Amino acid sequence: MREVRLFVDVCLTPGVDLSLPQDAAQHALRVLRLKAGDLVTLFNGNGRQYPARLIAVDPRAAKVHVDTMEDPLRESPLRITLVQSLARGEKMDWIIQKATELGAARILPVTSERGEVRLDGARGEKRLDHWRAISIAACEQCGRNVVPQISASESLEACLAAHPRTSAQVRWVLHPGGTARMRNIEPAAADVVLAVGPEGGFSDNDLAALRQAGFDALALGPRILRTETAGLAAMAALQAIRGDF
Numbered sequence: 001m002r003e004v005r006l007f008v009d010v011c012l013t014p015g016v017d018l019s020l021p022q023d024a025a026q027h028a029l030r031v032l033r034l035k036a037g038d039l040v041t042l043f044n045g046n047g048r049q050y051p052a053r054l055i056a057v058d059p060r061a062a063k064v065h066v067d068t069m070e071d072p073l074r075e076s077p078l079r080i081t082l083v084q085s086l087a088r089g090e091k092m093d094w095i096i097q098k099a100t101e102l103g104a105a106r107i108l109p110v111t112s113e114r115g116e117v118r119l120d121g122a123r124g125e126k127r128l129d130h131w132r133a134i135s136i137a138a139c140e141q142c143g144r145n146v147v148p149q150i151s152a153s154e155s156l157e158a159c160l161a162a163h164p165r166t167s168a169q170v171r172w173v174l175h176p177g178g179t180a181r182m183r184n185i186e187p188a189a190a191d192v193v194l195a196v197g198p199e200g201g202f203s204d205n206d207l208a209a210l211r212q213a214g215f216d217a218l219a220l221g222p223r224i225l226r227t228e229t230a231g232l233a234a235m236a237a238l239q240a241i242r243g244d245f
Contacts, residue, residue, distance in 0.1 A: 178217030
């Protein structure tokens, strides 16, 4: 039987009746066509999930009864931060969705010297809301109860300044010229940061800034992977080596 999962940005408490937020209610009733008595699983990003059942199905006043609380282990022991250069079109949406499925804890979109995408002002805020909606939908699908932190896009330099390296962190920039290989390393830290360049790759200035910020160059084999492939491939490999695969 399919599990229906809904994200609701409200406090959840077992044993209480709850009015669903409008977007969740419309998705449940108009898209999923749920009826009174149907079961749903609610989550609000706190790491837990709350089995519930629909008790009122008016789209303007849909209600559920929260039955209980569950605390399944869905988060990887490996905390991965993806510093991702902005990609064109739907590629960035793909990256956000798949990075969420693969267990990313944080996704930090950045602009870089060779990057062709720039998001400023209202356009950037609108795109951030869009990315968060994609990540939430991915959590609903894959079973995660923690929504990754996604920041507004900023320059690579600003991102590095805002997120200095900690002593417990391993940092890699994915670069074809790197001497390190995934098969030869076993990260001692459970906190890993991956930096991925734009379609044209990081410039020499970008690479110098990354090295200054504690990033080592890591190559993913003899082939050059696209920006929408490299970070996801590295994340999957890390989950296999030290995560929850």
